Amino acid sequence: MKSKYQQIADEIRSKILSNDYPVGTVIPPELQLQKDYGVSRHTVRQAIALLVNDGYLRKEKGSGTYVDDAFQTSVRTTGKKTIGVITTYLSDYIFPSIIRGIEQELRENGYSLLLASTNNDPIQEKECLERMLEQGVQGLIVEPTKSNQFNPNLALYLSFKERNVPIVMINAYYEELDIPHICVNDTKAGLIATEHLVSQGHKNLALITKIDDLQGKYRMKGFIKAHEKNRLSLRAESLFTYTTETKESVAKEVFEAMLNEEERPTGIVCYNDEIANRMVQEINKKGYRVPEDFSIIGEDDSYLSLIGDVALSTVTHPKEKMGVEAANWIIQAIELGENKGNIYYEPQLVLRDSVRTITR
Secondary structure (H helix, E strand, O other), X not given: OOOHHHHHHHHHHHHHHOOOOOOOOEOOOHHHHHHHHOOOHHHHHHHHHHHHHOOOEEEEOOXXXXXXXXXXXXXXXXXXXXXXXXXXXXXXXXXXXXXXXXXXXXXXXXXXXXXXXXXXXXXXXXXXXXXXXXXXXXXXXXXXXXXXXXXXXXXXXXXXXXXXXOEEEEOOOOOOOOXXXXXXXXXXXXXXXXXXXXXXXXXXXXXXXXXXXXXXXXXXXXXXXXXXXXXXXXXHHHEEEEOHHHHHHHHHHHHHHHHOOXXXXXXXXXXXXXXXXXXXXXXXXXXXXXXXXXXXXXXXXXXXXXXXXXXXXXXXXXXHHHHHHHHHHHHHHHHOOOOOOOEXXXXXXXXXXXXXXXXX
């Protein structure tokens, strides 16, 4: 566990990085910090000494303690060309392909990559952003954390903008911030997945979607839009949602709920291939089969769509191309001052074996 003075130093450092204490301003006097943190003067002085040593503060006798930018200056003068990349996860699902595309394009243009992940946790996102500010990255590529919820780190993102560090977001974005983004058209992805099931004769459909990320919100929008377009009844009991924290149990809980419905869905649209794959496993455990008893369609055309008992029909995600274009976007913003705006990919169906045709 960190000592009290280290905890205080961390809090002051966070305020400096988020511009609560701008460069050149005086931080509160020692007596005020004592009162604010409920500690001795000695503890406050230890915290300040640590930050002075790291280049965040400088003391001027008879004047006060000022926010310094020595830590940034030392980074800028090294001549390193480094791009920060923050994703929600590193080693699973579609993320290795995205990162591979980013790394390839950066390497070819003489940039190095500083990689971090948040595990879709805002606290870890804060730590990642502060690390990127401390390292003085020239640009930042970010996959937002819990993008469909209020984010407590918005001030840190504004700190990058105030320092003229370009940012581009991938897969989602924070609606509160005016930051360019590169995304799949998730509303269309949800729409075409649902309409494919409808075209195969399925009228009673279920949706399983993630509600703490923006992609889930828009994929649900596409699901609803398909019902309106095809004049199908939308049943509230067939809309199933989950979060990062409840992902592990959602497939089991959803299928048990479906079995208890009087009119069971015949077609299931899943937030992504991971959830679709888990649903297939749950269906098999209960003695049912895909697509004979239930038809399933996923999203993202990941490797998980091919490794299960049934090859999953799914919807495309560009993955490596997205990584390449995100890196290219940030390089042009740095070197040419260009803002290419938002980029959206139009998804396509990938038809395999998990959807059957109902004939009546």
